[in-house]
Amino acid sequence: MKAELVAVGSELLRFGRRDSNGDWLTERLQRLGVEVTRRSLVGDDVASIASAVRAGQSSADLVVLTGGLGPTEDDRTREAIALALGRPLERDEEYATRLRGLFEARGRTFKPEQARQADRPRGSDWLDNPIGTAPGILCRVDESLVVALPGVPPEMRRIFEEGLVPHLSGRVGQGLARRSLKIGGRFEASVDEQIRDLYGLDGIEATILTGREGIELHLLATGGTTAEARARLDDLELRLEARLGADIFARDDETLAQVVGRLLIAKGATMATAESCTGGMLGSLITEAPGSSGWFRGGLIVYSDDLKCSLAGAAPDVVASAGAVSEVVARALAAGARERCRADYGIGITGIAGPGGGTPDKPVGLVHVALAGKNRTDHWRIRQIGDRHLVRRRTVVFALDRLRRRLLESREPEGIV
């Protein structure tokens, strides 16, 4: 099965914007065994969108448009599909009424143009949008499908998974299985060197890249049945685990925070944070995981030096003599987080995220991370490379990965192990 993606929106044709919906759909469709054969980015005009729909239709079995389904003047995807398919646009009065009800229930005025979201080409079906007002649209044209999804990423993803995927199963031909493994605390080149000889075996294509929480190894197995492709991936995964051990921290969509949460729950333990340069980013990353209240107690954002003392209990003379960015302060923060938040583990972070604030002794990118448990406090002095965002991001991932590795040790007295 072949698919073409059409991203609609003049803003996507400006520098600095990225078609992230298309990136996501490409990955997701590939996992389902659908080959993406073309991607187009078009502006908000009916003729361009319609021409992309026609081009897609002539060569692919599935055309997925994203964006241009809102209530405003420049939302023209509905009209364009109607034009391309030669079907009139019709208002679904029942849905328009439901939409009006939704607005009124929330105390918002329902303006006439909102009703445009109830228009669809004749003979098409809605794909329900449980978290927004514009539903997706599914048009069947002979054997092929033309689908429009809203441009808001969470809405697009939800409708894709819940509304569209059921229509695709049964249409996909050859066996295909995908898996990704996430690898923490390593550089891409060193992972690549360690496992390179395993690439390309058994019809498995491997792509290695740097993701949000570390190195990601994307594996794609094709050929045979889907079950056979999956079995070949299982086999390769075992071989990769034998090489990389605890460096592999997650698989597919699991996040580092979810993995740490799972390990903490297994030990009946909790954690807390005290952050300086990362300013709450570690807490934010942790609490992205639903259910994190079961194992994350809370934290202290000790951005100014006096708060490192008053909130986290660092000694003022130590902060003054060693400096806020120092091993001793990182250790004090970790201990302070643990005590003040009454947790089993405390993480302390202090560093220089930049762009200003660096000195020859303490350059931008220097970060001290400490991890306090009942019996010992570990410390790492790291030198991050990259801009402010990257320094912060890599630091919180590093810190959480260190807790994960410590939780994997069996010697720790806390919890059930």
Added chain:
Amino acid sequence: MKAELVAVGSELLRFGRRDSNGDWLTERLQRLGVEVTRRSLVGDDVASIASAVRAGQSSADLVVLTGGLGPTEDDRTREAIALALGRPLERDEEYATRLRGLFEARGRTFKPEQARQADRPRGSDWLDNPIGTAPGILCRVDESLVVALPGVPPEMRRIFEEGLVPHLSGRVGQGLARRSLKIGGRFEASVDEQIRDLYGLDGIEATILTGREGIELHLLATGGTTAEARARLDDLELRLEARLGADIFARDDETLAQVVGRLLIAKGATMATAESCTGGMLGSLITEAPGSSGWFRGGLIVYSDDLKCSLAGAAPDVVASAGAVSEVVARALAAGARERCRADYGIGITGIAGPGGGTPDKPVGLVHVALAGKNRTDHWRIRQIGDRHLVRRRTVVFALDRLRRRLLESREPEGIV
């Protein structure tokens, strides 16, 4: 002048790959005053490439293809252009001989397929490649240009600058200026309604969309000189400011945190946070702004209820009776942040981010936000729509925007006003 970009290469249609040549060309062409109206990513097959060339030619003055000009089997851009333009592919024997000489001078074997790089559609010109073997190709078709550049980024860029730009100057002619305005605390549809009559005036194209920190209005002025286009944008911006007032919070790349920081510095004031459901995300957003240590004191992440009391000073009996997600607790958190972190302003956030934890009385998406200053504490009860990430994201943006609006009031006693 309008341009369409066609990126050729099946690898670009795999997950994790990015059309970085297209990103670069988009920026470069925009700076030259050329509007990019469509981008396509196509695989290595002649039919797809040719169809993209024809589509581009029918609506733009310039079509730029990147990739597919090498010596191998899957380099098919030359053939595809010839097919699309209905011109035969011809070998430039003189260039083939020069290429062979280049190879021999470097002691490399000249394989027969290398000579394919000397093929071009009849009537086209070479664009010299000083750092590689595949030259660019320039075809004139009536008033328009079809250009093929190699996919290797340094070669593509060099040929673009040295070979193509001279052909573009003189064709560009029209001025072009861009601006974006960020609008806080409003829904897209309501902003659209309020300013719709200003769209399309003075040759200015407006696109409205929901960005990371609120509504973004992207404005593109074309026609006249660039200075004239810019002056028309200045004029429109004044009219938009008259309508939207304080709802406009930033322009172009400025972030909400930077704006709040600027306002706090002007008042000589500081802020602090106490977050429950957002778990540090507000602190993280604030400290993304370089220099935030000048106005952000720190914060408390009070994820568990007992920490709302011990860290932020909420009364345990109040938390027990009103519940953690309540106006009174939000107010206590804001006051606690202000006092414990010794700041002029404190923001308190408590809510239910989901997916679990909702009740009929307190559904997922319910959030209480409070803002404490010296003389008064404001409170908002909001109902966010969306998944966990969106509820959290919209909440921190909402809270920071409320502080921004309060800082714009002149009645506040703090600071220098």
